[in-house]
Amino acid sequence: MAGLDVLLTERDRAVLELHDETLTRVAGFLRNTWGPVILPEESIVRLVTASEWGPAVARCISTFGFPGVGTADGGERLDFSGVQVSGPRENFEIDVATYRCYARYPVRTRIDEGVRQVEAPWAFAYTRDTLLPCLLADGHPVPPLPSRTEFGDGWRTDDAFDAYAAIIDPADRLRAAVRCPAPLDVLVAAIESPEGSRAAAP
Known part of the structure; x- marks a missing residue:
């Protein structure tokens, strides 16, 4: 269905604009919390559905040395209760890891x-x-x-x-x-x- 293919391409662009706006807000939160930190730019790995988002981001965060992140609400929310961190440095590092993993997996099913x-x-x-x-x-x-x-x-x-x-x-x-x-x-x-x-x- 050619018309649908064109729509999906246009829609993905709109979703990525929404994703960029979200990342800007998250970056602002991190800088308000930790000061004028430099956050790395990340390439998008793939677009995911809402239910895929939590598991994908949790796996990603584990690659930065923070295993134990779980998911809730059908994969649409992260659960950090199983993560062990000690001190401000590790809290900062997991915040940055979470930001980086957010950046890699835009949610294709988002609506605005x-x-x-x-x-x-x-x-x-x-x-x-x-x-x-x-x-x-x-x-x-x-x-x-x-x-x-x-x-x-x-x-x-x-x-x-x-x-x-x-x-x-x-x-x-x-x-x-x-x-x-x-x-x-x-x-x-x-x-x-x-x-x-x-x-x-x-």
Whole structure:
């Protein structure tokens, strides 16, 4: 799906911008804590999903001499309770190691307004050109498609356009969603695919 491939590249760029903003905040926190330290620049190893992030960063931190970092919340948070450190020097070193490992593994599944705006035009086109025709071809009623702007405003919110809203029977709705998947389902599957998490966008 060529349009989806283009979207994923554009989306990855937006995610990396968000990642850079996060690193800037973390660097500011470290400098507020430890003074005007020089932090090394790190190359991105790969983009990861939220559940992959914790294990990847924990393994990375262990390579800097701090084994024992665990994960919590399905891999989305780090647990440092098993790490043994002694004194300010080691506390500083683990903070720097954590920063370096954060830098190496951007979270591809992150969402902010910039990422949402990148996704919305593709989602609108997919809904108009693929999803609604698929539902109609299978004999399902479909609601009127909102304008591009209205669709985009609702994308990934509680007010998102529901292409299956006119399908009353829950079983029919489920079958329709399998046969004619929603744009968010298609997008999430592509983002979380092994191929999608191997490398960052150029």
